[in-house]
Amino acid sequence: MTASAVRPADHRTPEARHVPVTTRWRWVAAAGTATAAALHVVAASTHLQLQPTLAAGFLLTALVQLGAAAWLVLGPRGSGWDTRAVGLLLTGTVLVVLAFVAAHTTTWLGDLHTAGGHGAHATGHAAEADGAVALGLAALPEVQAPDLLGTATVAVELIAVVGLAALLPARTRSRATSLLLVAGLLVWVAWLTGLLG
């Protein structure tokens, strides 16, 4: 008995076979990216006063993610995906995720987190610090503890990564997920060897 003999007959047209699956992964990628954009806007607002550079970075990321989400929803349908554009989006999203890991396991991005406070008048506001601050003679970056907002953002970005990977052609997808596997293994190795705290 051949395999084709037991497979149920698929009477759908090629478009009908493609479109629902495409739509599903398109929406997964778009929803993940758009939610990440919204969460980055929230993060920007909470960091605006004390870490304006970081807030600007969050806003820029949010804008790019918003544009990407719009492109995923409104862009080409069916088999018309631009593999390079999807790959670029996938790479960008993974870099944002890696930046989060670096920010919360090393001091490499510590300057963005430099805490500050103010007290211009006699009953001014309390000093605010985003995480741990060394009370030395000068500001030194410290590893910042993560928060739920950041973790939620990374979680939806990982969903977007899955959605974007699914939109790639089979061979490219396999290569892309293999690269993600290597990236993931490198992160774990970096942690095990103490490079990441």
Add this chain to the structure above:
Amino acid sequence: MPSPSLSRRDLLKVSVLGTAALALPWQGVLSGKSASRIASSKLPRPYSVPFAVPPVLAPVRSDATTDYYQLTQKAFVGELLPGVRTPLWGYNGLVPGPTIRARAGRQTVMRQINALPATHPTLGYVPWTSTHLHGMPSKPQYDGYAGDNSMPGQWKDYVYPNSCSARTLWYHDHGVHHTAENVYMGLAAQYQLTDAIEESLPIPHGRYDVPLIIGDVAFAADGSLLWDDNTHSGSYGDVILVNGRPWPTMAVEQRRYRFRVLNASIARGYRLALSNGQPFHVIATDGGFMAQPQQVTELIVGMAERYEIVVDFTALPVGQSIQLVNRGVKNAVDYDHTGKVLQFRASGPATDTSGNSVPAVLTTPHEAMTLTPAMARATKKMRLKRDADIWTINGETWSDVERSDYERVFSHPDVGDVELWEIENSSGGWFHPLHVHLVDFQVLTRNGRPARAQERGPKDVVYIGEGETVRILMRFGPEHGRYMIHCHNLSHEDHDMMTQFQVGVHDADCDPRLAAPPAYGTPPAL
């Protein structure tokens, strides 16, 4: 283009990165048994550092009625950990600051000079200060009122009447919105008031009367203090300091010692006990001696609370040690060594056996302990609550007091009035050590039951535990004017769990901000 899809294998590949991205940033938080970032080799082994006490400050001058002291609040680089340089702020360049010993009936004038930097080097705020002598019924303008701030470069002479009974007090910074950071940097010290009754008691005196200023800090990689107030919940360190020394060992003779325990931590409460389970006596609370000593095996100490305890080392064999340990309180963030506080090692027989007892009756009951609910002219309810990232008292904060131009008050008794306050903390997530300025009060009930044995003396801070309701009873006076009420978790106080009450009239002579403002320039000789 083939149909988009993702195989199980693809998902597994992505999950390797996904789990790393989600888990690794949290591993330091979740597995953390230390808060410090400094190399563990730079932290001393617990009980390896010798014990020390802060020096006693001599007055710069005394006359028939008054002793004059001068203290300069300044930045310096000190050594809390052996061989590690730590930038600190201290009174006269000491952490903790020097102890002041005063006698009831003689007035103290304490000149405070703010020589701190124009801005905090890393947090960036202007380090204005306002010194509070905690436990003294000072006039409002000398009470460290929030808003009575001395800016860097200013000085102020604080006048303390020493009109109360003998007790252990402490002076610390109370600068509005920056108290936690300023105290964490080192602006805290003991002030011991004696009187004829205290001197006549056969309890340990002199070198057997020892301050224990307990705090907790964390260290950054470069040896500086590490500050993290956990989104205003409070700062928890992993290194326990006793009189500025990490987990020290104290040599004791085989006799009784009196310890003046002060919890100077920002947010950490302690449940103190001796490692061998030996009982000890509580002889005094915040407001001075209890009528009768209370024997306990554990002592819960919230921030700013003071307890005088007597520990008997008579039976401790020479060369043997016992430890003062911290069994922890609910919701404190504990680390590997926050259960250790101080070690006692018997050095030999007593070289002096005077003052080596704990009499069954110490003194007549403090006036606050004679009050009854029937004497209360008013009963007030106070709800302590977190509202978003702000801490509130009855839904209000110190900002509401400021917006009212300092007019808004929680209560307005006359001098001599008695009030009963019912304080409720419905949260299960944190406790609040509530401090009422000016007065000594009686802890009437805790959750409808009598106060703990350790609380059967006059208090000015009361530990309001998770889900607890505590009733306190107090008579207002002897001074009149406006005084603060606040949580002594200093991060809560700074964010903004503080209100005030007014006793009698508020007039120009007792305006806490205007009656005795700080001044710039070179102060005159004391």
